[in-house]
Amino acid sequence: xxxxxxxxxxxxxxxxxxxxxxxxxxxxxxxxxxxxxxxxxxxxxxxxxxxxxxxxxxxxxxxxxxxxxxxxxxxxxxxxxxxxxxxxxxxxxxxxxxxxxxxxxxxxxxxxxxxxxxxxxxxxxxxxxxxxxxxxxxxxxxxxxxxxxxxxxxxxxxx
Numbered sequence: 001x002x003x004x005x006x007x008x009x010x011x012x013x014x015x016x017x018x019x020x021x022x023x024x025x026x027x028x029x030x031x032x033x034x035x036x037x038x039x040x041x042x043x044x045x046x047x048x049x050x051x052x053x054x055x056x057x058x059x060x061x062x063x064x065x066x067x068x069x070x071x072x073x074x075x076x077x078x079x080x081x082x083x084x085x086x087x088x089x090x091x092x093x094x095x096x097x098x099x100x101x102x103x104x105x106x107x108x109x110x111x112x113x114x115x116x117x118x119x120x121x122x123x124x125x126x127x128x129x130x131x132x133x134x135x136x137x138x139x140x141x142x143x144x145x146x147x148x149x150x151x152x153x154x155x156x157x158x159x
Contacts, residue, residue: 005094010050015039017062025081030142034079042067051098053091064091068099075103077113096129103154110153117146126150
């Protein structure tokens with residue numbers, strides 16, 4: 001199923017759609033932090049990848065996106081979202097697989113990610129993709145909602 005989707009780097013023309021998707025599908029009820037300006041800043045950061053899957057018909061509408069930052073030993077999946085009508089079709093899996101491979105090539109030891117404790121779909125998605133729950137953090141999301149922190153080990157830690 002992953003071959004059905006092309007994951008590519010986002011361009012600045014996608015920033016508005018990504019920001020809107022973050023507001024509506026990730027940050028809903030929490031206040032909007034991933035604005036278009038912040039998404040553009042992530043795109044220009046050498047240590048961050050912003051990737052998208054676009055619709056096949058026009059190649060202009062973002063169907064899903066992922067934003068991942070890279071440090072020396074770990075990567076942090078900051079945001080992952082798919083339009084509701086495209087969910088459960090493999091879009092998120094294609095994005096996470098692309099980012100996972102990129103992290104492995106970069107020599108990263110592990111990928112970190114979080115989700116709301118109440119988001120069973122995200123929780124199951126990450127578990128299905130090799131992540132394990134590290135911690136439940138009370139009030140993680142602006143003291144309004146608990147969060148779950150996940151990790152996926154890609155290789156043994158270095159000394």
